[in-house]
């Protein structure tokens with residue numbers, strides 16, 4: 001685990017003449033690989049007027065009549081351009097990529113994505129921020145901003161045609177990079193992960209605890225939930241690095257962390273006849289109904305206890321197994337014995 005503690009900027013004070021940000025030592029660890037991307041982005045940032053940092057974020061917010069960040073929209077803006085560069089690097093964003101950015105806010109991450117040569121499709125719920133980011137990048141044709149709630153946005157009907165128009169190589173997939181509002185993180189993960197035909201990788205800033213929980217596929221922990229089975233079914237998750245809360249304005253109560261999900265193609269999904277039927281078995285109303293309950297009890301609405309015990313025995317598990325004893329593969333095999341017979 002790598003924490004970006006050394007990159008904490010000065011404590012945020014939203015005045016028109018803020019104190020200069022504190023500059024820490026250079027970043028360490030895998031957060032900053034591949035190195036080339038970061039060095040290039042940093043060089044560009046130095047050359048750009050108003051490269052995003054503490055000053056420019058506060059200036060941007062003040063520029064529209066002191067726009068007060070809205071808690072209900074998870075508006076915790078990034079003050080540290082190095083973190084934005086690390087987010088883009090985690091997704092390997094390069095020239096010619098099409099990137100979906102959720103919640104561009106003042107456009108600090110958008111700037112890094114555009115500088116890397118990507119075409120960006122940004123979905124922003126707050127009308128003021130959507131206008132701000134449109135105005136800020138009005139000279140580029142490589143940005144489209146949609147004022148919309150991502151949880152209501154139909155990606156297949158609106159983003160897919162945009163992506164196809166940009167890519168001549170029809171097999172190439174887009175990427176998602178976002179400093180996500182924490183309050184919609186689970187919903188967005190559920191929305192995007194089954195879209196392996198559209199996106200190759202999804203890189204998100206989440207709450208540190210959420211990122212750690214989603215990336216950990218180990219069993220027999222109290223944190224093991226149906227969402228872990230879901231994440232591993234559709235992707236290969238990787239916890240990238242922690243981002244201390246001092247890097248955001250306003251400062252949230254908890255630290256953030258960057259997680260990447262490498263999305264599987266449909267052919268790589270575990271062999272279940274119907275994902276819908278599989279996930280209805282692995283849900284809080286079914287296998288995970290009472291985490292300490294044995295499966296021979298919690299799955300009784302599907303089969304009789306002796307049938308469940310026989311299936312558990314066939315896949316090499318004790319007949320007393322509980323949901324937290326089963327990895328993704330075990331659930332897949334149990335499903336094929338109980339439901340797909």
Ligand SMILES: C[S@@+](CC[C@H](N)C(=O)[O-])C[C@H]1O[C@@H](n2cnc3c(N)ncnc32)[C@H](O)[C@@H]1O
Nearest residue numbers: 073076077078103104105125126149150179181
């Ligand atoms: C954590 S801020 C990140 C802003 C910017 N990317 C940055 O790094 O500073 C989250 C952004 O998402 C926007 N947002 C909140 N809920 C949203 C939703 N449901 N759909 C799209 N954007 C949303 C907020 O208005 C805000 O601009």
